[in-house]
Amino acid sequence: MTDLSLLTDQLTSLLAGETNRVTMLANASALLNDTLPDINWAGFYLYNEATGQLDLGPFQGKVACMHIAPGQGVCGTAYATGQIQRVADVHQFPGHIACDSASNAEIVIPLPGLGVLDIDSPTKDRFSAADEAALTTFAATLQHQLDTAAASSVQ
Numbered sequence: 103m104t105d106l107s108l109l110t111d112q113l114t115s116l117l118a119g120e121t122n123r124v125t126m127l128a129n130a131s132a133l134l135n136d137t138l139p140d141i142n143w144a145g146f147y148l149y150n151e152a153t154g155q156l157d158l159g160p161f162q163g164k165v166a167c168m169h170i171a172p173g174q175g176v177c178g179t180a181y182a183t184g185q186i187q188r189v190a191d192v193h194q195f196p197g198h199i200a201c202d203s204a205s206n207a208e209i210v211i212p213l214p215g216l217g218v219l220d221i222d223s224p225t226k227d228r229f230s231a232a233d234e235a236a237l238t239t240f241a242a243t244l245q246h247q248l249d250t251a252a253a254s255s256v257q
């Protein structure tokens with residue numbers, strides 16, 4: 103199992119002083135993609151207040167579905183319920199949206215008011231409770247840094 107204990111520290115160092123939210127999310131997705139073994143997609147869907155949909159944000163992986171309604175698929179369910187979705191087999195998840203046919207497992211962490219962090223793997227049951235805990239801390243730190251950036255930037 104990969105040691106994810108440094109992941110959040112790496113994020114904090116990487117984003118220190120940055121105020122552009124797209125820039126921060128782009129490098130956060132690259133860090134996840136570089137650090138987590140056996141994944142095929144890592145990125146963000148961001149809530150669009152004008153449309154009421156989740157829009158594809160910065161990510162690493164194959165081209166993906168660009169808009170997801172809250173409540174739809176794994177991402178929309180995580181956003182609408184505010185509950186982490188750790189799915190061992192996406193083919194058993196009602197309404198799962200198949201973007202990359204290689205994906206078999208998925209974890210989605212809600213970012214309240216912002217959107218979701220979505221990570222896919224080709225391996226069923228890829229994401230452990232320990233992964234969920236590490237990614238929850240990662241997401242909370244990222245959201246804190248984004249909030250700080252929003253307070254100090256017009257972007």
Ligand code: SME
Binds near residue numbers: 176
């Ligand atoms: N599988 C997701 C859609 C996004 S892709 O995995 C990148 C879902 O069901 O919400």
